[in-house]
Amino acid sequence: MYCAISGEVPQQPVVSRKTGHLFERRLIEKALQASENRCPVTGEELKPEDLLPVACDLAQRPRPLSATSLPAMLAMFQNEWDDLVVESHATRKQLHATRRELSHALYQHDAACRVIARLTKERDDALALARSGQGVVVTQQVDQAALEQAYACLQDYWKxxxxxxxKRKAPAQLxxxxxxxxxxxxxxxxxxxxxxxxxxxxxxxxxxxxxxxxxxxxxxxxxxxxxxxxxxxxxxxxxxxxxxxxxxxxxxxxxxxxxxxxxxxxxxxxxxxxxxxxxxxxxxxxxxxxxxxxxxxxxxxxxxxxxxxxxxxxxxxxxxxxxxxxxxxxxxxxxxxxxxxxxxxxxxxxxxxxxxxxxxxxxxxxxxxxxxxxxxxxxxxxxxxxxxxxxxxxxxxxxxxxxxxxxxxxxxxxxxxxxxxxxxxxxxxxxxxxxxxxxxxxxxxxxxxxxxxxxxxxx
Structure with missing residues (x-):
């Protein structure tokens, strides 16, 4: 008997009284919770009360061949250790590359801040020079407040x-x-x-x-x-x-x-x-x-x-x-x-x-x-x-x-x-x-x- 979900021999088998399918209890309970009480095989409505336990002897899973002797177990542990060392090396290498990228990004940010500060100072100096009537002003964008102030001035004049x-009459000397x-x-x-x-x-x-x-x-x-x-x-x-x-x-x-x-x-x-x-x-x-x-x-x-x-x-x-x-x-x-x-x-x-x-x-x-x-x-x-x-x-x-x-x-x-x-x-x-x-x-x-x-x- 095999579970309809995992395809393996179930440790705690249950059978659906509606569909007759066999399931592993823990798997079918999770499936019903995720699908709002729907059978994962047929899609029909299936509640936990519809699952009947099946009485059977618990199957003892056989030990894998690689763990049947001490030399085999030592070889298995050695392989796992080697995999762990390789993974650790790859992680350290990735960390080093990330640190270099972060350092380069911080350097670029610092350089950009210095350029912005220099351009801002040049702009302020040019504006100050222009307001004194001694220089040339470079055309630039201004904030919305300056536009609103201009429109308010024009509207006040219009009113x-x-x-x-x-209603003005023509002058007499026309x-x-x-x-x-x-x-x-x-x-x-x-x-x-x-x-x-x-x-x-x-x-x-x-x-x-x-x-x-x-x-x-x-x-x-x-x-x-x-x-x-x-x-x-x-x-x-x-x-x-x-x-x-x-x-x-x-x-x-x-x-x-x-x-x-x-x-x-x-x-x-x-x-x-x-x-x-x-x-x-x-x-x-x-x-x-x-x-x-x-x-x-x-x-x-x-x-x-x-x-x-x-x-x-x-x-x-x-x-x-x-x-x-x-x-x-x-x-x-x-x-x-x-x-x-x-x-x-x-x-x-x-x-x-x-x-x-x-x-x-x-x-x-x-x-x-x-x-x-x-x-x-x-x-x-x-x-x-x-x-x-x-x-x-x-x-x-x-x-x-x-x-x-x-x-x-x-x-x-x-x-x-x-x-x-x-x-x-x-x-x-x-x-x-x-x-x-x-x-x-x-x-x-x-x-x-x-x-x-x-x-x-x-x-």
């Missing part, structure tokens, strides 16, 4: 200005449509060897002209201040100006360098608080920058095939930004939220690369022009095209005046001033221009040609 700005119709150009004044962009500050009356040969800061009371540094974009700050190119540079009003931030960008625009800025790369990605800490806080993602074709602009509320992006032949104006750097809308409709975008002061409209001479106005509340018209030449730039009543478009052949509500042209001046901006209260327009000549258009 404080959005309602009052939208130029009328009849006055604008009498405008004519003055003789150009050469300020740079070549130019690619223009910005005007209506508060100070100053103008920036930039291009591959440098940037010129023009004030009515001073001779233009020129810095021979290739510049691809610039904007005014409350107390100075901001430029971009091979890196982002902060200047004072006297064109003294206040600090730089590494990174190649083609356009930059500052928030009205003067604490933050956005900078656009050729790939279509843009960065949120802290001007006080002189560091990049966050950067937007890029879709495959994207390429930026215009400058980037802050909305007057400061909570969204817009720029023109071309993707595999499709030309659109994309709008992102500053808070999470995610696109919220894209305006389609241009058939040529878009060269410029601009927000109206009340925040309701967005204007764009392309190289084919098409100018479009977009309604930001209804997210649709509001108006489209054609101008002569390739569109280079578009800008609203501070009241949002007038729009100026510069092209390769002329500068056109258009009244927004009646959608009618007021004046068209034949002059090649790559950028144009309104003066204070729309009392004139300042434009620049590709040769760096600054032209005033007015009475």
């Amino acid at each position: 404080a200005t959005s309602k009052t700005r939208k 130029a009328s449509a009849s006055q604008i119709k009498t405008w004519s150009p003055q003789k150009p004044a050469k300020v740079l060897g070549s130019a690619s962009g223009l910005a005007h500050d209506v508060k100070s009356g100053s103008t920036l002209v930039w291009g591959p040969q440098g940037i010129a800061y023009c004030s009515s009371a001073k001779k233009p201040l020129v810095v021979d540094k290739p510049t691809s974009g610039a904007c005014f700050l409350p107390q100075g100006l901001l430029t971009c190119g091979d890196n982002i540079t902060i200047y004072s009003s006297s064109m003294e360098e206040q600090g730089t931030i590494q990174g190649t960008y083609q356009s930059v625009d500052a928030h009205n608080t003067g604490k933050y800025a956005v900078a656009l790369k050729a790939t279509g990605a843009w960065s949120l920058i802290s001007l006080e800490a002189k560091t990049v806080l966050a950067e937007s993602s890029v879709d495959p095939g994207d390429a930026a074709t215009s400058s980037i602009k802050f909305h007057p509320d400061g909570m969204i930004v817009a720029a023109a992006i071309s993707t595999n032949g499709a030309h659109r104006v994309k709008v992102w939220e500053v808070k999470d750097q995610k696109p919220v809308h894209a305006f389609d409709g241009h058939s040529a690369p878009i060269s410029s975008v601009a927000f109206s002061e009340n925040g309701y409209h967005l204007a764009s022009c392309d190289e084919g001479g098409t100018v479009k106005l977009w309604d930001l509340r209804k997210l649709k095209e509001l108006k489209s018209f054609q101008v002569d030449g390739a569109g280079a730039s578009v800008a609203f005046d501070s009241s949002g009543k007038y729009l100026v478009v510069s092209t390769t052949t002329n500068v056109v001033v258009r009244e927004v509500k009646p959608w009618s042209d007021l004046v068209s001046v034949e002059t090649s221009s790559i950028g144009a901006c309104f003066l204070t209260d729309a009392q004139g327009v300042v434009a620049v040609d590709g040769g760096g000549g600054l032209v005033s258009i007015g009475k």
Whole structure:
């Protein structure tokens, strides 16, 4: 008789009254406990009460042949001792190898700690040097607290200005449509060897002209201040100006360098608080920058095939930004939220690369022009095209005046001033221009040609 589980002669045999199988008592009890009272052979329900003991003489297991004599037992003990010695040697060898690996890992950890400490010290020294305005800050990641602080600042500005700005009335000294119709150009004044962009500050009356040969800061009371540094974009700050190119540079009003931030960008625009800025790369990605800490806080993602074709602009509320992006032949104006750097809308409709975008002061409209001479106005509340018209030449730039009543478009052949509500042209001046901006209260327009000549258009 053999156990149905082990296949050996059982020492304490029991038989199942349900299935008739013979088992070793200790084995079947463990099997029933593990299988929740199921027969290990048939799978049927089987309880310990269903097992009947079998009365039989206990079998005496024969002694193995290797233990039947003293010489055989000595040989068996010797073999066991040899196995124990071999196993002990293997264990000591493995222990020695483990100790060497642990020692090497501890050495690598110590070296890594020293490198981290050195890099941390270099970072802290660079930040301290940059905050003093004497060095270059390497772009780096900052903690979430810095981002939250930036968003809180932008939101506070939005809450404080959005309602009052939208209800603001046009100033009494704003130029009328009849006055604008009498405008004519003055003789150009050469300020740079070549130019690619223009910005005007209506508060100070100053103008920036930039291009591959440098940037010129023009004030009515001073001779233009020129810095021979290739510049691809610039904007005014409350107390100075901001430029971009091979890196982002902060200047004072006297064109003294206040600090730089590494990174190649083609356009930059500052928030009205003067604490933050956005900078656009050729790939279509843009960065949120802290001007006080002189560091990049966050950067937007890029879709495959994207390429930026215009400058980037802050909305007057400061909570969204817009720029023109071309993707595999499709030309659109994309709008992102500053808070999470995610696109919220894209305006389609241009058939040529878009060269410029601009927000109206009340925040309701967005204007764009392309190289084919098409100018479009977009309604930001209804997210649709509001108006489209054609101008002569390739569109280079578009800008609203501070009241949002007038729009100026510069092209390769002329500068056109258009009244927004009646959608009618007021004046068209034949002059090649790559950028144009309104003066204070729309009392004139300042434009620049590709040769760096600054032209005033007015009475």
